[in-house]
Amino acid sequence: xxxxxxxxxxxxxxxxxxxxxxxxxxxxxxxxxxxxxxxxxxxxxxxxxxxxxxxxxxxxxxxxxxxxxxxxxxxxxxxxxxxxxxxxxxxxxxxxxxxxxxxxxxxxxxxxxxxxxxxxxxxxxxxxxxxxxxxxxxxxxxxxxxxxxxxxxxxxxxxxxxxxxxxxxxxxxxxxxxxxxxxxxxxxxxxxxxxxxxxxxxxxxxxxxxxxxxxxxxxxxxxxxxxxxxxxxxxxxxxxxxxxxxxxxxxxxxxxxxxxxxxxxxxxxxxxxxxxxxxxxxxxxxxxxxxxxxxxxxxxxxxxxxxxxxxxxxxxxxxxxxxxxxxxxxxxxxxxxxxxxxxxxxxxxxxxxxxxxxxxxxxxxx
Numbered sequence: 001x002x003x004x005x006x007x008x009x010x011x012x013x014x015x016x017x018x019x020x021x022x023x024x025x026x027x028x029x030x031x032x033x034x035x036x037x038x039x040x041x042x043x044x045x046x047x048x049x050x051x052x053x054x055x056x057x058x059x060x061x062x063x064x065x066x067x068x069x070x071x072x073x074x075x076x077x078x079x080x081x082x083x084x085x086x087x088x089x090x091x092x093x094x095x096x097x098x099x100x101x102x103x104x105x106x107x108x109x110x111x112x113x114x115x116x117x118x119x120x121x122x123x124x125x126x127x128x129x130x131x132x133x134x135x136x137x138x139x140x141x142x143x144x145x146x147x148x149x150x151x152x153x154x155x156x157x158x159x160x161x162x163x164x165x166x167x168x169x170x171x172x173x174x175x176x177x178x179x180x181x182x183x184x185x186x187x188x189x190x191x192x193x194x195x196x197x198x199x200x201x202x203x204x205x206x207x208x209x210x211x212x213x214x215x216x217x218x219x220x221x222x223x224x225x226x227x228x229x230x231x232x233x234x235x236x237x238x239x240x241x242x243x244x245x246x247x248x249x250x251x252x253x254x255x256x257x258x259x260x261x262x263x264x265x266x267x268x269x270x271x272x273x274x275x276x277x278x279x280x281x282x283x284x285x286x287x288x289x290x291x292x293x294x295x296x297x298x299x300x301x302x303x304x305x306x307x308x309x310x311x312x313x314x315x316x317x318x319x320x321x322x323x324x325x326x327x328x329x330x331x332x333x334x335x336x337x338x339x340x341x342x343x344x345x346x347x348x349x350x351x352x353x354x355x356x357x358x359x360x361x362x363x364x365x366x
Contacts, residue, residue: 010053011054012051012052012053013041013051013053013054014041015040015050016042016043016050017042017043017045017046018030018042018044024100024125027113028113028116028122028123030042031058031114032117034057035057035076035079035080035114035117036076037057037076043071044060044104044105044106045061047232047234048234048236049235051236052236053073053238055075055077055229056073056074056075056229056238057074057076058073058079058110059071059232060072060074060106060107062193062195070231071232072194072195073229073230073231073232073238074229075229077225078197078225079114079197079226080118081209081224081225081226082198082200082226083111083114083115083118084118084208085200085207085210085224086115087119089188089202089207090164091163092136093119094119095120096119096121097119097124097136097137098113098115098119098123098124098135098136098139099124099134099135099139100126101127101139101144102139107194107197108139108141108169108198108199108274109139111197111198115137126158132155132157134158134161134162135162136162136164137162137164138158138165138166139190140165140167141167141168141170141273142167142169142171142172142176142273142274143170143273143306145159145165145167145176146176147304148180149179149180149183150303156185159185160183160185162185164186165180165185165186165188166202167187168190168191168199169274169306170272170273170305171271171307172187172189172306175303177189188202188203189202189203190202191260191262192222193249194228195222195247195249196222196228196247197226197227197228200224201260204259204261205258205259206258207224209224209225210226211223211224212255213255214253214255215248218254218263219248220248220249220251220255220262221246221247221248222247222249223245227245228241228247250265251263251264251265252264270307272299272305272306272307272308272309273305273329275329277309279298281330282297282309282332283295283296283297285325285326286322286326289321289325290317293314293315293317294314294341295311295341296311296338296341296342296349296350296354297309297310297311297312297332297351298310298311298352298355298358299351299355300334300358300359308334309330309332310332310333310335310336310354311332311334311335311336312336312341312342312358313335313338313341314339316337317335319331319332319335336361338354342354342357
């Protein structure tokens with residue numbers, strides 16, 4: 001006789017989108033209720049479902065302005081593990097404060113609110129102001145750090161007053177790191193993604209409980225108590241990232257002597273000004289607008305943007321025309337005129353060669 005298999009019914013809780021009209025204190029209160037289970041789970045976008053597994057506190061979109069967004073389901077346990085590991089590294093104690101300088105549509109901004117809650121303090125909303133109120137800890141993207149060291153004196157004062165300034169969402173050049181240190185900003189570089197509840201590697205070292213593996217092809221794999229439950233499909237099913245509990249990122253890197261070095265992304269996505277941008281997607285969009293023009297889209301390291309979106313062509317390009325049709329995030333920042341578009345041996349556009357050529361040319365030449 002076959003044994004009867006009883007499917008375990010998962011307990012569900014209400015799920016609601018974060019409301020645009022909520023103030024930051026209201027959002028902080030609702031996040032706290034979502035984490036402790038006394039209120040509904042929250043999502044950063046409108047979803048087709050209104051209930052979710054009761055373990056989930058937050059559903060956050062990975063991106064969306066540049067490629068197809070994925071909805072990441074984050075449990076209370078994962079978010080709390082992330083917060084505790086961050087605070088342990090920083091030496092944060094109850095009553096310490098966090099300054100909000102990032103949008104709350106991304107995990108990095110939401111983390112600031114969750115961390116303040118964990119320390120029993122109100123988050124200090126310093127967005128859209130020049131009269132900054134000082135805080136113990138701050139989280140920013142490289143573009144903001146660059147602004148502070150190159151002339152925004154009020155922002156610089158705000159950053160130097162903090163015990164630590166987390167800088168994530170993109171690569172940061174050694175030059176910018178040195179300039180920040182010379183101006184007494186205590187920078188902590190962070191690496192992570194929504195699928196790991198945000199930053200899980202600080203100053204190239206994994207936080208407590210975080211494991212790192214490098215695949216045979218050089219891909220970065222991560223595991224830890226702050227890993228998300230998986231991607232949420234439109235019909236409400238949460239699909240784990242893998243069978244073995246690891247998340248395989250699209251980053252390439254090396255892990256030696258306990259230090260992670262990230263060398264770039266395998267899927268031709270750059271992070272510019274804290275935004276994920278697909279080079280392939282931008283190229284497709286430009287080709288739709290300029291169907292008769294030879295183009296190649298690539299990136300160059302840049303102090304302001306982290307990675308600067310560039311375009312190469314064999315004839316002139318009107319960037320203002322592109323900006324009107326594509327918006328500022330997806331519009332390349334520099335144009336390079338090439339005699340011909342570099343290609344690989346099998347005739348594919350060669351982004352690496354284009355970047356090398358552009359580097360030798362120096363400033364954009366249009």
